Amino acid sequence: MAIHSDWGDWLPRAVEDATPEGFSLWYLGCNGFILKGSDGTTLFIDPYVGTGDPPRTVRMIPVPFDPDDVTEADAVLATHEHTDHVHGPSQAPILESTGATFYAPDDSLAVARDDEKWTEEWDVSPDQFEAVEEGDTFEVGEFTVHVEPAHDDDATHPVSYVIEHESATFFHGGDTKPGDELAAIGEEYDIDLGVLAFGSDGWIPDKETREPKYTKWYSDENEIAAAADALQLDCLLPTHWDMWKGLTADPTALYDHTRSYDYPESLEIVEIGDRVDR
Template sequence: MDDGTRIGETLLADVQRRRIPEDALGLWWLGQASFIARGAGVTVYVDPYLNPSPRRIVPPPFRPEHVTNADVVLCTHDHGDHIDPTALPGIAGASPRATIVVPGVARDKVIGMGVPADRVVVPTIDAPIAFGKLTVTAVPAAHEELDYAPERGYPYLGYMLQLNGVRLYHAGDCTMYDGLTERLKAHRPDVVLLPINSHDWKRTRQNIIGNMSYREAADLAIPMHYGMFAHNTEPPGHFVNYVLEHYPTQKIKVMARYEGFVYLKA
């Protein structure tokens, strides 16, 4: 058994065994924008990237067929590290109850990967979808631009999750755009997962927090989407330094790769 297999087995066992009390959410970071969220007996994978590509700085923690516990898989946009053609069919096969949520422009592609059509869901923007005790709301994301077209909708999404009394915002690969702050204020997330990989971070990323006062921002901000590809990464210290300088009351957590922790809502 190699070290990677041990890490994956330990991580997945922790997801299943970790006790998550009420008004709390378990989070595990798999690297890049990939997370597992769990609460109230519901397990959600967001942008699971498990392709063993040689471009990765670090190998995937486990293989897709090891994911037998997925209830919902959320994919933000059709890039290979977000809609992974290795991960999605493998997870769908190993977790036969899992629903796969994708932008409309990616639906046919995901079905073509071998995911059954009746398990692929395209969300309507700002319309909550209930999956048992989990509620998911898709919001537009700007991958530099929103790139909206009437015939295809928004190709890039973020997701608001409400689970076990906690509100979580996964921003996808979003940069700031007019209207995003108002959406975040309306949902009042407890935890925000924010990408920091931009080559012009000060212009495009920091203002997601910078346009919100500390009373309107989330309780906890977690940087993501870095440390996977040598050509597209950013030291998380830049994010931390900016927030500490400008928003010293804002809580921040930099997660170690494959770390799991339980967020307790105050």
């Protein structure tokens, strides 16, 4: 499957040319991010440039880059096994061209190894796969990555990541919803910026029957506000609201929903391609 970028190669080149003072992150739409530190360490988290499975899942935003245009990456992190988080055509070419390591929980690695056969379809070595589980900590260049639980009943083994840098601490929750797991994370870490998935509910064709099925994949306004409060986030950055037709949402509504909580202290709304500095 060939990927065609709607934006050419400007985004990979912009990341490569950037020299952050602390670290910078670029929002890739859906739940994807690129993080780059002041020493040049570059991490991808859940990058997805597929178009979904029309008419069931229909991508509503541009494809911001072609994975073949990525020449600098130290690691690709996956939060869980769903297609928009583990996707060979989006991620394997990055491993192929950069030699980056793919960090993921077991069920996500099973998709890459067994279902999509990355090592056969691309020039990816088995030693580029690294299994992670809750409680693990590993270093990638200037970043320290802590693997923490996530509360996502739609996934078979989801995790979240707390990524520490000397300038700030970043949390990526995958598609987590509120749960006791998040309160424990909020107590353990001082999180400067946290990413949580947000969206509406809707009638989406069933994966097998293609009949309309009431679907709820992401936190609604009240749930994401409760999750951000449990995590004690300084700043909340909502994601996923832009992606799928029928499940999109208005992130500006979160100003009202977070107002009565102690956390988050602020709300950062970004669009695909935007850069945030910390």
